[in-house]
Amino acid sequence: MPALHSASAPLSTIPADDVAASPRVNTRRADFIEEDYFGPQHTSASVLPEPKPLAENLARCVLEILAGARDLDQISRWVTDDVYRSLMTRVHVAARARAHKKIPAHRPSFSIGSTTVCQPADGVAECCVILHGKARSRSIAIRLEGLDGRWRATAIHVL
Structure with a gap:
């Protein structure tokens, strides 16, 4: 049976085999950029559907949103955060203009x-x-x- 070491014994008298090695900490900088792995991943056009139908539907939806007939959240999946915020600003301005003129929201034809x-x-x-x-x-x-893996609108401008 191995001898037990007393807790009061100085550290220098304890054999080196009994001293637990301190955990090693990796101080090296990461060799990758986190955004490359966890951020939005670019997708080639060859694996995406034709963009024309999406562009037409987004344009139609944007006009309906600005007219107050559709909720902005309905297109949030197909737009980036910047586009969502800029459209939100335009929606508020359009709603205030309609309220000032006492015009009800309507679906444009x-x-x-x-x-x-x-x-x-x-x-x-x-x-x-x-x-x-x-x-x-x-x-x-x-x-x-x-x-x-899908088309997303990174800029929308209504002229």
């Missing part, structure tokens, strides 16, 4: 005129959708990027 899609880089589609209404025509510019 319009038809899709032409849609132009340009793909300047792999996984990027820049679209321009023309919508014709009774009183005026609107142009909506949308930049779609392939992120996490």
Whole structure:
């Protein structure tokens, strides 16, 4: 039976085999950038569907949102956080303007005129959708990027 060491014995008298090694701490910097693994992953256009139908539907939804007929949360899946925030600002401005003029929210009637899609880089589609209404025509510019296996709008401008 091995001899027990007393707790009062100085550390220098305890054999080296009995002293527990201190845990090693990795002080080296990580060789990877966290955003590359856990952030949005770019997707090639070859594995994504045609961007034209999404651009037309997003343009239609954006006009309905600005008119107060649709909730902004319904398109949150297809837009980035920056686009969501900028659309939220426009929704509040449009709602205040309608309230000031005492105009109720209504679903606008319009038809899709032409849609132009340009793909300047792999996984990027820049679209321009023309919508014709009774009183005026609107142009909506949308930049779609392939992120996490689907198209997401990274910029939307209503002209």
